[in-house]
Structures are given as structure tokens and as C-alpha cells.
Amino acid sequence: MIPRFLPRPAREWLQRLSPGAARQAAQFSATHYWEKRYAAGGTSGEGSYGRLAEFKAGVINDFVAAHGIQSVIEFGCGDGNQLSLLSVPKYVGLDVSASVVQRCISRFGQDTTKSFFLYDGKSFHDAGGVFQADLILSLDVIYHVVSDEAFESYMSHACSAARRHLMLYTTDYESPASGHQRHRAISHWMKRKPEFVLAQTIPNPYAGSADGKEQSDAKFLIYERSAS
Numbered sequence: 001m002i003p004r005f006l007p008r009p010a011r012e013w014l015q016r017l018s019p020g021a022a023r024q025a026a027q028f029s030a031t032h033y034w035e036k037r038y039a040a041g042g043t044s045g046e047g048s049y050g051r052l053a054e055f056k057a058g059v060i061n062d063f064v065a066a067h068g069i070q071s072v073i074e075f076g077c078g079d080g081n082q083l084s085l086l087s088v089p090k091y092v093g094l095d096v097s098a099s100v101v102q103r104c105i106s107r108f109g110q111d112t113t114k115s116f117f118l119y120d121g122k123s124f125h126d127a128g129g130v131f132q133a134d135l136i137l138s139l140d141v142i143y144h145v146v147s148d149e150a151f152e153s154y155m156s157h158a159c160s161a162a163r164r165h166l167m168l169y170t171t172d173y174e175s176p177a178s179g180h181q182r183h184r185a186i187s188h189w190m191k192r193k194p195e196f197v198l199a200q201t202i203p204n205p206y207a208g209s210a211d212g213k214e215q216s217d218a219k220f221l222i223y224e225r226s227a228s
Contacts, residue, residue, distance in 0.1 A: 038079065061085075072136075073135075143170055155189065165199075
């Protein structure tokens with residue numbers, strides 16, 4: 001195991017030396033990992049709780065109010081704790097874990113403004129635009145999509161669903177796969193989508209925090225679909 005106290009560049013360099021890194025990435029199943037985690041009663045992680053969740057909710061709620069957002073789809077809704085802090089008129093949550101979708105249905109089932117569906121990238125084809133919204137959210141998901149194939153499908157579906165805005169909260173640098181994480185230079189990938197313009201970047205105030213509380217290297221990259 002590579003010590004976490006090492007600087008990130010050093011950890012990534014050591015990871016590249018591992019002959020099993022590529023094999024690990026090819027064999028890893030995000031669906032299996034998250035279903036097992038949620039079925040055992042696990043949560044979406046510290047990013048959906050505490051000050052990180054409050055930071056994200058503040059950014060999203062302000063954006064929704066400022067831009068008159070009427071509908072939101074979140075690709076990777078998780079356990080719903082982050083959702084509990086959001087104020088959105090109409091919300092659809094998608095997730096790869098059946099257990100956590102059922103958990104969200106149990107928690108928010110009486111709220112007529114919220115709907116939940118199981119997401120399977122290999123069995124998702126929305127030519128009719130059923131899953132489209134003013135704002136698409138992807139929060140702490142992209143760096144958990146280890147497989148290249150799954151990543152391409154996920155990003156394609158998220159972009160296609162965005163009528164006006166695409167809000168990505170993620171890291172933005174390349175690293176090899178390590179367990180259930182693989183960081184990607186997402187702003188570089190988004191250049192393949194010329195119909196989207198990067199309108200705003202919001203850094204994380206808790207990046208690299210050393211106070212022992214929740215911290216994250218993720219930041220907001222907010223894209224707008226161009227009119228042309």
C-alpha cells in the first residue's frame with residue numbers, strides 16, 4: 001500500500017510503477033463496488049456530508065436561483081444526503097446502485113418533485129430526450145468511473161441530457177487507477193464537446209486542508225450549452 005502522507009505526485013509516480021495498475025483498472029466494476037458498499041449500509045462518503053456538502057449545496061442552490069433552473073438531473077445521486085440540502089424545483093436522481101436508489105425512494109418517496117431511476121450506462125439510450133433537464137449535476141462521480149468505456153458512456157449521457165447547463169464537481173488532473181478512483185483531466189476532455197463553453201470555475205475552499213476535517217481536491221466546472 002502506498003502511504004497517503006506522500007505528496008500526490010509521488011503517490012501517482014509509485015502507482016505507475018505497479019505492473020498490476022492497468023489490469024486493476026480493466027477488472028474494476030464501479031457498479032459492483034457501489035452496490036456492495038450501499039447494500040452493506042455504507043454512505044456516499046465524506047464529500048456528501050459536513051462542510052463539503054454544505055459548500056456544494058451553497059454553490060448549486062445559488063446557481064439554480066440565479067439562472068431560473070426549473071429541472072435538474074443528477075448522474076450519480078448517491079445516498080441522498082447531498083440532495084437533502086438542495087433546493088430545486090424538479091429533480092431526477094440516477095445511480096448505478098439499486099440499493100441506494102431504493103434508499104432514496106424510501107427517504108424522498110413522498111416528495112412529488114423528486115424521482116429516482118437505476119442507471120446502467122450499457123443499457124441507456126435516450127434518443128427521445130426523456131432524460132433532459134435545464135441543469136445536469138455530476139458531483140464526486142467522475143473520478144470514481146475507472147473504466148474508460150464506462151467513463152465515455154457516462155460523459156456522453158450527461159452531456160446529451162443538458163439542455164442549458166452542465167455542472168461538474170470533480171478533480172481535473174490525470175492519474176492512474178487506484179482502487180475505486182481514477183482522476184481525469186476533465187476540462188481537457190470537455191474540449192471534445194464544442195457545444196459546451198466553460199462559463200465558471202469555482203475552487204474548493206477545503207482543497208488540501210490539514211485540519212483533520214473533510215477535504216477534497218474537487219472543484220466546480222460549470223459549462224453552458226452554446227446557442228449556436
